[in-house]
Amino acid sequence: MSDSHPISVYCLWQNETLPNMLNAQQKAWAKAHKFEGKKGELVALPDEQGERVAYLFGMGEKKGADPFVTGLAATALPEGQYELHGNFENATLAAVGFRLGAYDFDQFRKSPKKVELSGLAGADADEADLLVEAATLARDLTNRPANDLTPETYEKEIRDFAKSHGAKVSSIVGDDLLKQNFPMIHAVGRAAAEAPRLLDFTWGDESDPKITLVGKGVVFDTGGLDIKPAPAMLLMRKDMGGSANILGLAHAVMKANLKVRLRVLIPVVENSISGNAFRPGDVLNSRNGMTVEIGNTDAEGRLVLADALSLADEENPEMIIDMATLTGAARVAVGPDIGALYSTDDGLAQELVAKGKANSDALWQLPLWDEYDALLKSNIADVNHISNGPFAGSITAALFLRRFVKNAKSWTHMDIMAWSPVARPGRPMGATEQGQRAAYFMLKERFGKK
Structure with a gap:
């Protein structure tokens, strides 16, 4: 696994406005890929050289959403370390859902990939670890x-x-x-x-x-x-x-x-x-x-x-x-x-x-x-x-x-x-x-x- 800086994943509810930290090129990229924040959508965002530097992840409808919807992102993302950003109802559960979505029982075989959560603002890290x-x-x-x-x-x-x-x-x-x-x-x-x-x-x-x-x-x-x-x-x-x-x-x-x-x-x-x-x-x-x-x-x-x-x-x-x-x-x-x-x-x-x-x-x-x-x-x-x-x-x-x-x-x-x-x-x-x-x-x- 790379020791490089964790990659940001911007988690958005359906039809939520794209975050301001994205540049014009990345916003245009998201629009071109018709990203709408639907549940489970995942779009890689490139920099000017075409390298993946961040992701957009769709959490679907906010009303009645499963707090563990972030687990779908962990399942879909390639191996690496990630930071989650978004307007979560419960940041601690969002962190738990992501980490449990990355769970893989590999006692008897080599795991195909390791997806790890580096951070999520607002989450209680100790409580998340415990759960x-x-x-x-x-x-x-x-x-x-x-x-x-x-x-x-x-x-x-x-x-x-x-x-x-x-x-x-x-x-x-x-x-x-x-x-x-x-x-x-x-x-x-x-x-x-x-x-x-x-x-x-x-x-x-x-x-x-x-x-x-x-x-x-x-x-x-x-x-x-x-x-x-x-x-x-x-x-x-x-x-x-x-x-x-x-x-x-x-x-x-x-x-x-x-x-x-x-x-x-x-x-x-x-x-x-x-x-x-x-x-x-x-x-x-x-x-x-x-x-x-x-x-x-x-x-x-x-x-x-x-x-x-x-x-x-x-x-x-x-x-x-x-x-x-x-x-x-x-x-x-x-x-x-x-x-x-x-x-x-x-x-x-x-x-x-x-x-x-x-x-x-x-x-x-x-x-x-x-x-x-x-x-x-x-x-x-x-x-x-x-x-x-x-x-x-x-x-x-x-x-x-x-x-x-x-x-x-x-x-x-x-x-x-x-x-x-x-x-x-x-x-x-x-x-x-x-x-x-x-x-x-x-x-x-x-x-x-x-």
Whole structure:
């Protein structure tokens, strides 16, 4: 990459007047190329010798614009260092969108180019760094294939991450899960070559409000004995995307030094198949004493979350937030771009939706509809972990999880995809963050910094 002075990118809304710093020749060039500021337009501006010295980038209609539209510029620009100039609604988010638009998962290959942001006037550089690091952490972990991110290697990643923030970390592994009463985490992961485990770390002052984050850490999901068809298995490395996003959120909370006592719980398993795999029709004990009939072994995520949520709930926290790539039904309901949100606190849910909308992190509240609880009826156990029909699959999954939260002042569940099937502004195709920024800005506003 060149060490030369960064190249200016002038970001303009549709039909916005060209900036005064452009000379007559460059303005004529823009007019000749019919630049109007339409979303994603990119025009290189030459100097008198014909060398590219700047760019014009179109941000489209200002009303209702995605703050991450600058990510389209990062995708289109050639390798180099750039400064952004423009009338941004939120300069910090414009900087974050640009940097995340330049994201490329290159652990297993050489990246074709490096596009870097040198500066953007008015942006909070520290806040932008924090948000980019949180998103990048989630993307890098979720993009890793299952042979590279196994239960053992994921535990090491989590331990190293926690220690880097000065957090206290511990784990419960293999048959110790049974001894310490986490039977469903054990059942889901016992058929894999590497043992299931529960990672637990804490950070902050015990006297501060207790905020607990729980993430689904299924490093690969075959579907178990209810095995998935081959096409459905192709992306199952992303089944730990909920936990990756929780780690990103935890990074933001700790780096910003928010005034909370943070606890993070991540059950890490591989849902595999062998002679000791749990079966459809089995009845499992759970940490909170409830017996659970297994309706389908491919609905394993809610089982490991349930035991972790029970542990989180035992210390009566102020707030529990969990994230999970839990149901295809959520994707049918709201698509891949929006996280389905459930909460026992409607005011908190509305705040999260609003923070998400303002920070390019779309969430939509779905109801914890009590009448659907009957769909989880079992004739031989306290509850079946899936519904007995095709309706409201994401809602019934959330209702199942709610049974394991009794003491927390509020509980919020995010059913996310953690993946962009097509490229969007600030989000190249592949693993992506969801729910992070909404939750971070909510926590920051509610609890402040130390």
